[in-house]
Amino acid sequence: MGLGNPGREYEGTRHNVGFAAVEELARRHGGSLKRSKQEALVAEVRIGGERVALALPQTYMNE
Numbered sequence: 001m002g003l004g005n006p007g008r009e010y011e012g013t014r015h016n017v018g019f020a021a022v023e024e025l026a027r028r029h030g031g032s033l034k035r036s037k038q039e040a041l042v043a044e045v046r047i048g049g050e051r052v053a054l055a056l057p058q059t060y061m062n063e
Contacts, residue, residue, distance in 0.1 A: 001018070001022075004016035004057075006059070019056050041056040042055045042056075
């Protein structure tokens with residue numbers, strides 16, 4: 001779970017370091033983040049032979 005805030009105004013800011021970490025994990029391990037029904041972008045990857053779920057909530061942190 002990478003915490004951050006959705007929206008272009010938060011891209012590349014310290015508020016979205018969690019988003020950046022999850023996006024990098026997805027990239028390195030061949031995952032593709034896709035919109036889910038739970039207001040999140042999700043992907044499943046394998047890291048060290050284990051299945052790992054990655055998620056980026058699409059709601060604001062203080063809501």
